[in-house]
Amino acid sequence: MNTTEDHKILEGIVSGNEVIITTFYRNNLPYIRQYILQNSGNEEDVEDVFQDALILVYQKLKTDSLELHSSLRTYFYGVCKNMWRNRLRKNKKMVIAESLPEDIQIIDSDIIKEIERKEREHVYRKHFLNLSDTCREVLSLLFQGNSMKNIAHITGYSEGYTRKKKFECKRSLIEMIEKDHIYEELQLKPEKKL
Numbered sequence: 001m002n003t004t005e006d007h008k009i010l011e012g013i014v015s016g017n018e019v020i021i022t023t024f025y026r027n028n029l030p031y032i033r034q035y036i037l038q039n040s041g042n043e044e045d046v047e048d049v050f051q052d053a054l055i056l057v058y059q060k061l062k063t064d065s066l067e068l069h070s071s072l073r074t075y076f077y078g079v080c081k082n083m084w085r086n087r088l089r090k091n092k093k094m095v096i097a098e099s100l101p102e103d104i105q106i107i108d109s110d111i112i113k114e115i116e117r118k119e120r121e122h123v124y125r126k127h128f129l130n131l132s133d134t135c136r137e138v139l140s141l142l143f144q145g146n147s148m149k150n151i152a153h154i155t156g157y158s159e160g161y162t163r164k165k166k167f168e169c170k171r172s173l174i175e176m177i178e179k180d181h182i183y184e185e186l187q188l189k190p191e192k193k194l
Contacts (some may be wrong), residue, residue, distance in 0.1 A: 006072040014061045032080045052118060053079045083115050127176040135169035142166060
């Protein structure tokens with residue numbers, strides 16, 4: 001870690017200190033906004049990328065796997081830049097501007113893998129939320145490791161209906177995911193067996 005100030009910010013992110021997070025947001029958003037808006041993005045994209053990058057930093061801090069070889073600002077900018085370039089590549093848009101801080105560090109392949117995992121999760125969640133309430137309930141209980149008998153008991157459905165519903169819901173979810181234009185780009189391989 002480079003500075004005492006970076007250390008305080010990182011501690012604030014881990015502890016969920018709203019003042020520190022808000023200050024970090026206010027101080028860093030303009031740089032991220034400028035880069036994304038110059039490269040085919042909009043305000044919604046700016047918010048999404050910033051939030052995803054902050055979550056990635058938080059997760060790395062929680063697992064004690066964050067290694068800074070530059071300032072936190074430079075590291076964070078690099079993460080946001082790579083996330084945005086990854087999304088553009090997946091959407092087949094062109095990156096136009098390439099202005100980077102001089103001390104930007106090279107983002108290692110673990111971070112790129114983490115970004116791609118997050119994008120797979122995003123595609124899954126987006127389509128999972130488009131399922132009916134019944135499907136979301138049945139599949140959530142299934143992913144929690146419940147047996148068909150337990151799911152039937154919890155939902156009040158017959159075991160036969162629960163099995164049929166599980167099959168229909170899984171099929172619907174898989175079809176929606178496979179139709180998503182990001183699916184082919186990510187070569188989406190379900191992380192959980194459906």
